[in-house]
Amino acid sequence: MSRPPESRRALWLNGRIVQGADAALSLFDRGARDGEGLFETLRVYRGEPLDWDRHMERLVLSAAELGFPVPPSPGALRDALGELLRVQGLVEAVARVTVTRGMPGGRPVRTGAWIEVETSASRLWRGARTGECRVILSKRPFHPGAIGRYKTTSRLAYSLAREEARAAGADETLLWSEDGEVLEGATSNLFVVVEGEVRTPPLARGILPGIVRAWVLAACARLGIAAREAVVPRRALRESDEIFLTNSVQEVAPVSAVEDHPVPGRAIGLALEEAYRERVARGG
Numbered sequence: 001m002s003r004p005p006e007s008r009r010a011l012w013l014n015g016r017i018v019q020g021a022d023a024a025l026s027l028f029d030r031g032a033r034d035g036e037g038l039f040e041t042l043r044v045y046r047g048e049p050l051d052w053d054r055h056m057e058r059l060v061l062s063a064a065e066l067g068f069p070v071p072p073s074p075g076a077l078r079d080a081l082g083e084l085l086r087v088q089g090l091v092e093a094v095a096r097v098t099v100t101r102g103m104p105g106g107r108p109v110r111t112g113a114w115i116e117v118e119t120s121a122s123r124l125w126r127g128a129r130t131g132e133c134r135v136i137l138s139k140r141p142f143h144p145g146a147i148g149r150y151k152t153t154s155r156l157a158y159s160l161a162r163e164e165a166r167a168a169g170a171d172e173t174l175l176w177s178e179d180g181e182v183l184e185g186a187t188s189n190l191f192v193v194v195e196g197e198v199r200t201p202p203l204a205r206g207i208l209p210g211i212v213r214a215w216v217l218a219a220c221a222r223l224g225i226a227a228r229e230a231v232v233p234r235r236a237l238r239e240s241d242e243i244f245l246t247n248s249v250q251e252v253a254p255v256s257a258v259e260d261h262p263v264p265g266r267a268i269g270l271a272l273e274e275a276y277r278e279r280v281a282r283g284g
């Protein structure tokens with residue numbers, strides 16, 4: 001029987017490069033036991049991670065707010081990422097940096113930490129490649145709760161929502177609250193365009209403060225496009241001129257259909273996608 005690709009992939013784990021098959025975490029690590037971990041997923045373009053400082057700021061601030069032990073420094077993690085990219089021979093990649101809450105009562109107080117890299121192409125949604133994403137609404141309502149604004153490894157609710165998209169042959173699942181507000185995608189932030197105005201659900205709803213979400217709001221201000229945080233009721237999905245999703249892997253991804261309902265336009269989403277790509281080409 002052939003070994004799964006994960007077992008042959010090199011990873012960086014707690015200070016050294018290991019093969020996937022040997023990458024083991026103690027069962028007593030809170031990350032392994034109880035999903036007490038934080039992670040960042042980001043793109044590497046031509047060997048350089050985009051928005052490294054912003055991702056590290058989110059990771060370090062989240063770790064501090066949630067009472068994690070001290071994670072490795074962003075500089076040490078950057079060196080580790082560089083080493084791993086060299087070992088894997090990758091220049092266009094998706095990188096994931098994970099830190100765990102370590103051992104209960106453990107001293108010295110350091111998080112567990114590892115880094116994975118893989119080719120970007122293997123991670124792109126079909127709709128992100130064609131510029132025509134298809135999305136569905138989750139079957140059940142979703143509560144981000146007190147930790148929804150952190151990128152934690154407690155992913156079960158998000159993973160089940162992602163599986164709904166896979167089962168439906170869609171690119172992403174939109175999560176909505178019991179009050180009927182659409183909040184975000186299972187792995188992305190949501191934008192709608194209504195009467196020329198770009199709207200995105202408020203961070204105050206407990207959703208993830210996406211790095212690309214923040215870039216889009218700043219880019220709209222620069223490009224003279226009206227944009228603001230606003231509640232997005234479910235019915236707004238049928239009334240929007242445009243819908244697009246953002247995350248650090250898929251970039252800016254225009255949506256062409258919500259379930260069976262076609263979304264009429266793509267102009268603003270495409271303009272923002274182009275501006276994002278120009279920024280990537282400039283190196284950030």
Ligand SMILES: Cc1ncc(COP(=O)(O)O)c(C=O)c1O
Pocket residue numbers: 041158184185186187188189208209210211212213246247248249
């Ligand atoms: C639930 C959720 N919302 C939003 C995002 C987008 O975040 P970012 O733009 O920082 O990649 C992600 C990213 O994976 C996510 O998991």
